[in-house]
Amino acid sequence: MQTKLKGRDLITTQEWSIDELETVFSVAFQLKREHAMGVRHQYLQGQTLYMIFFDSSTRTRNSFETGMTQLGGHAIFLSPDKMQISHGESAKDTANVLSRYGEAIAIRHCAYGEGNRYVREVAQYASVPVINMQCDVYHPCQILADYMTIREKFGQNTRGLKLGVAWTCAPNYIRPLSVPQSLILMMPRFGLDVTLAYPPEFRLMPAIEEQARLNARDAGTKFEIVHDFDEAFCDADVVIPKSWGPLVYTQDTKEGLALIEKYPSWVCDERAMALTKKHSIYMHPLPADRGKEVTDAVIDGPHSVVYDEAENRLHVQKAVLVLTMGGRL
Ligand code: CP
Numbered sequence: 001m002q003t004k005l006k007g008r009d010l011i012t013t014q015e016w017s018i019d020e021l022e023t024v025f026s027v028a029f030q031l032k033r034e035h036a037m038g039v040r041h042q043y044l045q046g047q048t049l050y051m052i053f054f055d056s057s058t059r060t061r062n063s064f065e066t067g068m069t070q071l072g073g074h075a076i077f078l079s080p081d082k083m084q085i086s087h088g089e090s091a092k093d094t095a096n097v098l099s100r101y102g103e104a105i106a107i108r109h110c111a112y113g114e115g116n117r118y119v120r121e122v123a124q125y126a127s128v129p130v131i132n133m134q135c136d137v138y139h140p141c142q143i144l145a146d147y148m149t150i151r152e153k154f155g156q157n158t159r160g161l162k163l164g165v166a167w168t169c170a171p172n173y174i175r176p177l178s179v180p181q182s183l184i185l186m187m188p189r190f191g192l193d194v195t196l197a198y199p200p201e202f203r204l205m206p207a208i209e210e211q212a213r214l215n216a217r218d219a220g221t222k223f224e225i226v227h228d229f230d231e232a233f234c235d236a237d238v239v240i241p242k243s244w245g246p247l248v249y250t251q252d253t254k255e256g257l258a259l260i261e262k263y264p265s266w267v268c269d270e271r272a273m274a275l276t277k278k279h280s281i282y283m284h285p286l287p288a289d290r291g292k293e294v295t296d297a298v299i300d301g302p303h304s305v306v307y308d309e310a311e312n313r314l315h316v317q318k319a320v321l322v323l324t325m326g327g328r329l
């Protein structure tokens with residue numbers, strides 16, 4: 001149990017040790033239990049979190065904002081087009097000024113090649129913790145909630161569970177790489193064997209795939225990349241099929257959407273779920289493109305835990321906030 005997380009940035013789980021991440025889960029489960037019992041836990045009274053959203057959000061905004069309310073503090077939603085960022089104010093000045101007012105800054109910035117750089121620049125100049133609410137490379141809060149959900153369903157020991165992460169065909173818009181990248185980085189560190197399936201044009205950032213291999217090697221787990229949808233599902237305990245863009249291959253939106261449409265059979269349906277173990281769970285960070293990447297029968301079916309997963313965003317993020325904004329120096 002780590003007791004000195006006050007002031008820490010959370011940009012990627014890769015920069016947090018297993019011990020530190022276990023502390024987050026431990027606090028998250030405690031806060032969830034207290035919440036269920038109606039226990040008030042206002043550990044952040046009088047504290048303010050600034051949330052800068054360059055991109056749209058349902059879960060992230062509302063779980064952070066509600067989480068701060070439940071912790072006795074306040075979250076302020078900031079849209080760059082209503083800030084002086086829109087007139088070119090630097091990350092340095094934004095970071096310094098917000099650090100003089102409040103206790104933490106959270107940022108969502110998913111623009112490919114820009115988001116992570118901006119989050120890191122703010123973190124460099126901020127004197128308060130900076131939390132990544134999703135960038136072009138990582139989505140740490142989503143993956144913390146995912147692992148918390150897996151623990152709830154399978155128990156404390158997750159070693160040897162098979163996780164299938166599969167690309168799916170959702171041709172309405174280009175989604176970032178941050179969810180699958182964060183999954184393949186963190187899950188092998190907690191003992192899961194990961195099979196990542198995507199069509200050739202949908203590879204992830206080479207450095208992230210390589211780091212995932214190293215993480216799996218160090219943890220004594222398996223990490224494999226395949227180009228066959230069904231392989232991610234065969235005998236899987238957990239499946240997380242979701243769409244992402246061919247961003248490493250092309251950043252041209254028209255070309256990207258055409259590539260997505262090239263693989264219409266990469267859909268999570270009851271046939272695919274029948275390949276998994278009987279007790280398997282279906283997860284998705286949401287929003288899901290119902291009727292395209294996943295059928296209603298699956299997302300509303302007996303394997304689906306998507307609403308538990310979305311709820312756990314609240315609890316696990318509250319744990320991150322309590323530990324980084326509150327806690328001990
Ligand atoms: N999963 C997730 O981050 O959802 P939002 O985009 O709605 O925040």
